Amino acid sequence: MQITVIGCGYVGLVTAACFAEMGNRVACVDADEERIAALQRGMSPIYEPGIEGLLQTNRRAGRLTFHPQLGPGLSHSDIVFIAVGTPPALDGSADISQILGVAAQLGVLLDSPSIVVCKSTAPVGTACRVQAILDQLCQRRGLGWQHRVVSNPEFLKEGAAIDDFMRPDRIILGTEDADAERTMRQLYEPFVRNHDRILCMPRRAAEMTKYVANTFLATKISFINEVASLCELLGVDVEEVRKGIGADPRIGHHFIYAGCGYGGSCFPKDIRALLHMAREHDTELPILTAVEQRNQAQKGWPLRMLRKVYGERLAGCTVAVWGLSFKPGTDDIRDAPSRELIDELLAAGTMVKAFDPVAGDNIARAYPAAVARGQLQLFSDPYVALNQADALALLTEWKQFRQPDFALMAQLMRAPVIIDGRNQYDPAVVGAHGFRHLGVGRLPVDAPAPLLRKVV
Numbered sequence: 001m002q003i004t005v006i007g008c009g010y011v012g013l014v015t016a017a018c019f020a021e022m023g024n025r026v027a028c029v030d031a032d033e034e035r036i037a038a039l040q041r042g043m044s045p046i047y048e049p050g051i052e053g054l055l056q057t058n059r060r061a062g063r064l065t066f067h068p069q070l071g072p073g074l075s076h077s078d079i080v081f082i083a084v085g086t087p088p089a090l091d092g093s094a095d096i097s098q099i100l101g102v103a104a105q106l107g108v109l110l111d112s113p114s115i116v117v118c119k120s121t122a123p124v125g126t127a128c129r130v131q132a133i134l135d136q137l138c139q140r141r142g143l144g145w146q147h148r149v150v151s152n153p154e155f156l157k158e159g160a161a162i163d164d165f166m167r168p169d170r171i172i173l174g175t176e177d178a179d180a181e182r183t184m185r186q187l188y189e190p191f192v193r194n195h196d197r198i199l200c201m202p203r204r205a206a207e208m209t210k211y212v213a214n215t216f217l218a219t220k221i222s223f224i225n226e227v228a229s230l231c232e233l234l235g236v237d238v239e240e241v242r243k244g245i246g247a248d249p250r251i252g253h254h255f256i257y258a259g260c261g262y263g264g265s266c267f268p269k270d271i272r273a274l275l276h277m278a279r280e281h282d283t284e285l286p287i288l289t290a291v292e293q294r295n296q297a298q299k300g301w302p303l304r305m306l307r308k309v310y311g312e313r314l315a316g317c318t319v320a321v322w323g324l325s326f327k328p329g330t331d332d333i334r335d336a337p338s339r340e341l342i343d344e345l346l347a348a349g350t351m352v353k354a355f356d357p358v359a360g361d362n363i364a365r366a367y368p369a370a371v372a373r374g375q376l377q378l379f380s381d382p383y384v385a386l387n388q389a390d391a392l393a394l395l396t397e398w399k400q401f402r403q404p405d406f407a408l409m410a411q412l413m414r415a416p417v418i419i420d421g422r423n424q425y426d427p428a429v430v431g432a433h434g435f436r437h438l439g440v441g442r443l444p445v446d447a448p449a450p451l452l453r454k455v456v
């Protein structure tokens with residue numbers, strides 16, 4: 001098939017590369033000319049395991065092309081995917097102006113009936129608005145046919161995006177049009193060969209499904225974080241509780257790890273967008289309001305721990321930060337917990353030495369002034385970042401942080417303090433190396449349970 005993908009970000013690029021890999025001809029369009037120029041040189045503008053190889057193979061085979069704008073050459077696509085951003089507006093709603101702008105361009109440009117697919121996460125009713133724009137423009141141009149708009153929300157996870165796209169656990173198709181459904185099923189057939197995982201539903205239900213999936217996962221995280229804060233008071237290790245509840249298959253082990261909060265380009269903005277949709281319909285969603293509040297509080301946890309250790313002296317300290325992306329496997333720093341901690345430390349006058357396997361450049365670009373004055377230093381070696389540090393804050397659970405050389409760390413640091421924002425370390429193991437370990441809902445190694453102390 002001839003496919004156009006508009007928006008070459010985390011979702012658009014993966015979508016384009018995976019469809020091209022199946023033999024389709026895919027034209028990618030992005031308004032960011034630098035991004036397109038990099039892609040034309042065979043370089044990926046994002047870090048995603050496996051993406052560069054797929055882009056290069058399919059570009060060389062002539063199945064993948066990159067364009068800085070929608071031009072006449074792209075006007076005969078069978079299917080056009082819209083994968084542009086839907087960032088949060090000031091009132092929390094999803095800003096869908098990029099989608100609507102693309103729809104208006106397509107309405108003028110497309111010369112034959114196409115299937116236009118909304119892949120971006122967008123509020124309920126967006127696909128219908130895109131349909132209305134296209135219908136109006138077709139009518140104005142005197143064309144005797146219509147485009148068909150499908151909602152096909154994306155469920156890939158950054159860091160495992162190629163695998164998720166190639167082996168999806170489900171594909172949601174929102175359409176009421178039998179022909180569009182048939183074509184979309186044909187397109188996705190190579191990805192679901194062993195058994196059908198395509199769910200077809202009305203467009204509004206597809207749009208709602210995406211928001212509910214993300215907000216449910218965020219709810220699990222905030223729930224365990226709330227439990228962790230009570231565990232701290234009760235002298236219970238939340239890790240024991242996590243294993244205990246995860247063994248129940250109705251609960252499961254996924255997304256119940258206590259930590260310093262979720263970030264990224266999806267969960268925070270999607271919760272706010274769903275809350276806004278509710279407000280527009282004069283209703284409240286108290287559970288999701290609490291989920292967001294808990295996450296905000298949780299992002300402040302590393303700083304609270306640093307203040308607990310150093311109090312007012314934090315200003316004169318040096319804090320090493322390991323892990324800057326919002327999760328392992330990506331260079332995406334949007335809404336990452338590292339941003340909140342770095343902001344606070346810089347404001348407090350603390351020196352920050354940071355390391356991340358792939359996200360360092362993005363952080364350097366986000367804090368040019370702090371980097372220029374030397375208050376924020378980025379390192380390409382995690383151990384060098386620890387030199388003379390008064391504490392290490394671990395914020396992203398990259399695999400390489402799991403079994404570091406604790407003896408070397410203790411030698412390098414000025415004070416052996418670990419703020420373990422992802423509960424990566426066994427307090428007893430790091431304690432044996434002389435570290436003071438503060439985990440989320442975990443017990444200090446030698447601390448008697450607070451309740452027992454009270455009884456005594």
Ligand SMILES: NC(=O)c1ccc[n+]([C@@H]2O[C@H](COP(=O)([O-])OP(=O)(O)OC[C@H]3O[C@@H](n4cnc5c(N)ncnc54)[C@H](O)[C@@H]3O)[C@@H](O)[C@H]2O)c1
Pocket residue numbers: 006007008009010011012029030031032035083084085086098101102119120121122154155156157158265266
């Ligand atoms: N990142 C994820 O893990 C993920 C997962 C599922 C769904 N989503 C959703 O997918 C959508 C895209 O997310 P993303 O992370 O890929 O965003 P992104 O910001 O990485 O990419 C969006 C791209 O669209 C381009 N763009 C904006 N306006 C354009 C226009 N008029 N013409 C051409 N290009 C234009 C931007 O330059 C950018 O490269 C969002 O709605 C997001 O919520 C994201």
